Amino acid sequence: MSQLHFYKFYLQFKHLRRVFRHRFTLTPSANFLASLYGEGANLKPQNTAQGLTSASNECIPKSSNLKCDPIIQKYGEKKQGLTSYTLTVAEQKRNDYPTKGSPKCKGYIYTECDQQRTDRSPLFGLDCEMCLTAKGNEVTHVSLVDAQGQCLLNELVRPESTVVHYRTRFSGITPEMLLPVKTRLSDIQTRLKKLLPPDAVLVGHSLNADLQALEMIHPSVIDTSLLFARSEGRRFKLKFLAKAVLGKDIQCEQKLGHDPAEDARAALELAQFFIEQGPAKVAELNLEMLLATEKLAEVSQKKAALQPQGCMVQKPLTEPTHLSKPCFLECLQVTGQKPLLLGRQEPDSSGLRQSNLSTSNKQILQKALEDVPLSTFSIIQFSFGPENIASHLLAQLCEKVGRKLTDMLTIYAGPFEESFCLKSVKKEFGSCGPIRSLRVVTETYQPYVCIQYEVLEAAQLAVESLNGAEVAGSCIKVNNANSKRMLDCDVLIKELELDVENEGVIYVAGLKKSLTETDLREEFSQLEDLETLFLPKDHQSGKHRNCCFLKFQKSQSAVDALEVINGWTMKGSKLRSRNALASGHLWRWIWQMNHNNGKQRRNVFYKKLEQLPDFEQDLRKKVKKLDHHIKKLYRGLQNNTLCVVLFPGVNSMHGSQSGLGLMGIKDDGGRSAC
Template identity: 60%
Template sequence: MFANEMAEAACVIGHKRPHECNEEVEEPQKTKKKRKVDEDTCQNQHKRKEKKSRLSAGLFGEDCEIRHEQVYEFLKYAVLGKRHNATQPSWCRIYHQRHLAKVVVIVLQEVSQLYFYKFYLQFKHLRRAFQHRFSLPPTSANFIASVCGEGISMKHQNSMQGSASAYSGHIPKNSDLQKDPIIEKYGEEKHGLTSYILTLEEMRKYDYPLEGSPGCGNYVHTQCESPRTDSSPLFGLDCEMCLTEKGNEVTRVSLVDAEGQCIMDELIKPETQILNYFTRYSGITRKILLPVKTKLPEIQDKLKKLLPCDAVLVGHSLNADLHALQMIHPSVIDTSLLFARHKGRRFKLKFLAKAVLGKEIQSENKVGHDPKEDAEAALELLQYFIDQGPRKVVELNLEMVLSAPNLMESSQQKSALQLQQNGVQKHSSEPPSIPKPCFLDYLNATGQKTLLLSRKELASSGLCQNSLSTSNKQILKRAIQEVPLSSFSVIQFTLRSAHDAPDLVAEVCEKMRIQLADMLTVYAGPFDKDFCLKSLRREFKKCGPIQSLTVLTETHQVQRPVTVMMLDCDMLIKELEMDIENEGVIYVAGVKKTLTDTDLQEKFSHLKDLQALFWPRDLKTGKHRNYCFLKFQTSESAQEALQDINRQGAKGSQLQSRKALTSSHLHRWICHMDYNDGKPIQLVHHILHIKKEQLSTSEQDIRKKLKKLDRSIKKLYRSLENNTLCVVLLPGVNSVYGSFSGLGLMGIKEESRNSAC
C-alpha cells in the first residue's frame, strides 16, 4: 500500500492528474493506448532521474603503478566528494560521486599481484566482478595507514572484542582528551540545556549587556525572568549590521524557534546615515533599505512579545547581536563559547556548520549572510551538543579538521621558525616530518561512522587491537553485519598459510616465470630442410617481438611439451578471454613502429565505438612495440572490429587481430623477466628443462587459502548495497626475499552485474 502511494505521488509530479499513471478505470481502447504511452513516459522519466555512479576507463592500458598516495586521494574523493573540497583524482575519475551509497575497501594481507596471476583460476569472483585493475608498489610498513592517510588516529579503530562503536568506554585520565577545554568544563556525560547557559560571571567576562553595565543604561530588558529548565524553549537569534555615523547598527534581525521555523525576519532603518553597507557580509544594499520604515524600538517591542518568559536565546557570538539590538536577556547560550578551543580561540559559525552538521552556510555564491540560516545553524549546533554530549563533540577532533587544508604549510613554517630559534639553518636538506591529515577525521566531523576490521597483526601499527583467535570467518561475519551501517569500511583478511617458508615467494615467482614463458612460446613446423631462418623470423615478427628463435632438429613432429603446470593451459586461456578486464578489448599485431600516436589513432578511427587505444612501449628503449590493444564500448563492437581487421589481413594487410588474453600489467612482467642484469633470458631454455614435479604442499595450501578468500569476498560483496564502491587491494610483498608489486581491483556494484556474479 505504501509503495503504491509513493509511486502515485511520484508520478503526480510529472502529470496533471494522478490517474494518468496507475488508476484502473473502464475507458475506450484509444484512451487506453494513450494511457499506456503516458505510463511508459513516466517510467522513463523516473529512470533518467536515477543517476548511477560509474568509474572512467582511464585505467585501460595504464603503464605505471598507482602510488599509495594516489589511492588515498581516490578514496578521499569517493567518500567526501566536492562538498568537502576533495579533489577529483585524475588517474580514475568517479562520475556522480554523490550517488555512491558507501565505500568499502577489502585488503588481502600477504597477497601480491604475482599470486593473483599465478593462481588466477582460484579467484573466480575477483576476476569476474571487478572491471578496473591497477598495479601498486610493494607494500609499505603500514599498508592500511598509507592508503587511508598517515594521520589515522586511534579514535577510528574498532576492537573485534568490544562494541561496534569506536568510542565506547571512558577516556583514560592520561589522554589528551582530558585536557580538552570542553571536557574540562562540562565533563564527559550528557547534560540538559541549562548546563550550557552562561553564568552571570561569564556574561560579564564576554561583554554581554547587563543591567548596570557601562553603556547599557538605555537598553531594553526582555522581561523573561522565569526560572529555566531543560524543557525551556530555545530561540536562535542573529543580526546583520551596517556601519553608520554612530557605529555598527542593526539593519536586519531574524528569530528562529527550536523547530527551525522563522518567526521573525525584519529589516531595520538605522537612526543615522549609513557609511558602509558591508553588502558582502550583510547582504544589505541601499535599494533594499530605501523603502524600510521600521525603527529599532518597534523591533524591541516585537521581540518582547514573541519571547516566552522562560525563553533561552541561542546564537554565535550573541553578545554583538544583543548590543546591536540594545537589549538585555538573562539566559543565553553562545555556540562560539560552547564549542570551546584552547587559549580562548573560537571556531567560525560557517566552519562548525560544515564540520558538525554537514551544512553549507554563508556561501560565497550568495550576496551576504542570511541571518535566518545562521540562527538556525546555531540552534542545530546546540541541539547536536545536547544530544551527543561533550565527549562526542571532542572526538570530532575539530582542530584537526580545521587545520587539515593548511596543516602542511603552517607546520612547515612553525618548524622552520623553531629551527631558526635553535640556531639551525633554514634551508636544511631534511624537511620536518609532518603528519598527514586523514579523511576519516572529516567523516567523524560530519557524524558518519567508519569501520576498521582486521586481525591481531595490525596491533603494532596502532590500527587495531584484536584477539589472536580472530579468524577470517569471524571477520567476514562481523563485516556483513556492520558494513551496511558504516559510510566507509576497511576489511582486512589475512592469507596465513600454514607453510610460510621464506623461499615460498621465490618458488612461486620462478614457476610463474616458467609458465609465462611456456605461454609465450610457439611451436611451428615442420619445415623443409632448405628453409630460410631469416624469412621465418620476418614472417613471425608480424605478430609481435620475437625474444628468441630456436631450431629443433631432434624431431619433425611439432607438439608443445606437456607438463603438470600446463595441463590447465586451455582452461586458463578460455578464462582469460572471458575476463571482465578483457571484455570489449582486442589485441592487434603487425603495427609499424614508424607510426606516430596520431597516425595510429587515425588508422583505427573508422572502427565503431572505439573507446581507448593502448600502445605499449619497451621499458628499456622507450620505443613503441609493434602491437597494441583496442578497447570498445561493447563486446559486439569489438567483435565487428576484429572481423574488419582480419578481413584487411586477408587482403594483404600486415595487421592481425584476436581477442585480448593478457592483463594490461602483463607486458611489464615480460619486460622485467626478459632481462637479468642486462642479459636476455632464453625462455625456451626454461621450457626444455622444466622438472616434472607435483605441486608442493605449500603451494597446494596457498591455493586452498586463496580460494577461501575469494569466496569470502564474494559473500561480502553480495551483501553490499547497490551503487557501493568496492576496492580490493593486494598489498604486494617487500622483504629480503624479493619485492613484488601489489594489485588493486575495483568496481561499483550494480544489480545486473551482481546477479551475473
C-alpha cells in the same frame, strides 16, 4: 598477498576476476596496515596560519629518497639550462600546441622567432583570458611580461563574434569593459610579433590554450603545468604552485576574475625558480604532500564552519604538517566519517591495533555481514598465517609462475628443410607480435625453431594462424611447449579471454613500424564504436612493437572488428588479430617478470622443490575460501557501493612483489561497473 598470488591462482579467484572490472598495480608495502592506520606517524602539528611555506629543514627528504619523484624521473637531479625544459615538437603535438603544418592550424600566425635557442635566450611570460563567443573561446585580455617582470603588453581585445558568456568570475571581463575597446586579435598578433626577439622563449601555464586562442604558432615554449611534473598525467594548478613554490597569493577571491599579467608573471617566476634551483631542489619541496595537506586543511575549515556557534569543535588528528603525509583514515576522520575496521588486528581508541589472532576469516565475515550495512565506510581485513608468506616459498612460487609464463610465451615451429631461410621464419612469425628471442633447435631429425614472444596474444595468435601454414618452403606445425605446467593452458586462455577487463578489447599485430599513432588512429577510425587505442612501446627505443590493442564501447563491435581486421592490409602489411588476453597492468607485469625477475630467480637459494606442492595445494584451498568470503560479503552489500579489494604486495629483504587493486561499483545485476 600480491599480484603474483592473483595470477598464480587466477582460476581459483572466480568471483574476483569476473566481478571487479578495474585493476591496477600497487607499490609493495612493508607494512600496509601501518600506512593505512597511520601507526608510528611522526605527527607534529603546527599552526594552520603558517601556510604551505613554513616547512622545517628536518622534514625535507634527502636527495637519495627522491628517485621516484616524477620530476626527478623526468629531468634527473642535476641543474640544466632553460633549453632542457623547452617542449620538443613531439611534446607540443602531444599536448595540443599549435604547430607548423598541422591541419588544425590553417590561418594561424607564425611568430617567425626561428633563431637557435641557447641557455641565455630571453624568457617572456604570456597569459590570456577568454570569453565564450558564438565561435568558441576568444581572447579578450592579453598580457606579456619580460624576464624582469615588466609588463610589455596588457591589452583588452574585442572578439570577432558575439559574446555568449563573459565568464566574469574567471576572466574578469564585463560587458562595460569591452564597450570602448577597438583592438582586434590581428592587432595583438602584429604587436606580439614585433615585441618578441628572434630567440624568445614563451613561458605560461597550460600555454597551449593561450596560443590556440591567439591563433599563433611559436616554436619554443616552457609550460609550467608540465615542468612541475606529476604522475599519471595530472597537473598542479598555477595558484597552488605560486603559493607553494614562490610564497605568493594569486587569483585571490576578492578580485574580480584572474589578472593575466599576474598569472604571466607567476608562471615566468616559477620557470626561473625551476631553472635556477634545479630539479632536486624542486622535488625536495614535496609538492604532492603540500597539496594533500592544503586540501585536508580546507576540509577541516569547512567542517568547523558548519559547527553550531558555541559548540566545542574537536581538533582533527592531523593539522597541516610537513613531517608526515596524512594517512587515509585520518583524512576520513577530518571529514566526519568514522570507518568500521574489522580484522584480526583492530585499532583501539588511541589508534594503535590490538592483535586478536584467534579470530578466523569466517568469524570476520560473519561480523562484516552484520556491521557493514550499518556503516558508511568499512575496511575488512582477511588474513593468512605467516607460514604462507615464508620468503623461500614465495620465491619458489615466483619461480613457478615465471616458468609457466615463459612456457605460455614460447612456441615451437617446424619441421623445416635443412637449408631453410631463418630470416623468412622471423618475418612470418614477427607478424604475430614482438619476438623476444628466436633460436634453431637442431637436436631433432629436422630443424625446428623455438620462438619466445613478448606478449601472450602473439604466441596464441601464431599457434592459431600459422599451424599448418607454408613457411620458408615447408608446411609446418606450430605448438606450445609441452610440459605439465601447460596442462591447464587451454582453460586459462579461455578464462583470460572472458575476463571482464578484456570485454570489447582485441589485439592487432602486423603493424609496420613506420606507422605513427596518428596514422593508426586514422586507419582504425572507420571501425564502429572504437573507444581507445593502446600502442605498447619499447622501453629503451620508445618505438612501438608492431602491435596494438583496440577497445570498443560494445562487445559486439569488437567481434565485428575481428572479422574486418583479419585479412585487412594496411600500408602493404597484412594484419592479424584476436581477442585480448592481457589487460594493460597485466601486460606491464608480464614484461617486468620476463626482464627483471629472471636474474633474481637465478640468484635465490631454494629449499627442496618437493616442499612446494603441499604448500601450494593448501594455499589454493585458502584462496578459494577467500574468494567465497568476498563473494558472500559482496552479495550482502547495497547497490551503488564502491568496492575495493587490495592485495598489498610483499616488500622485504628477500625480494618484492607488486600489490594489486581491484575496484568496482556494485550494480543491480550483481556485477561491478564504473
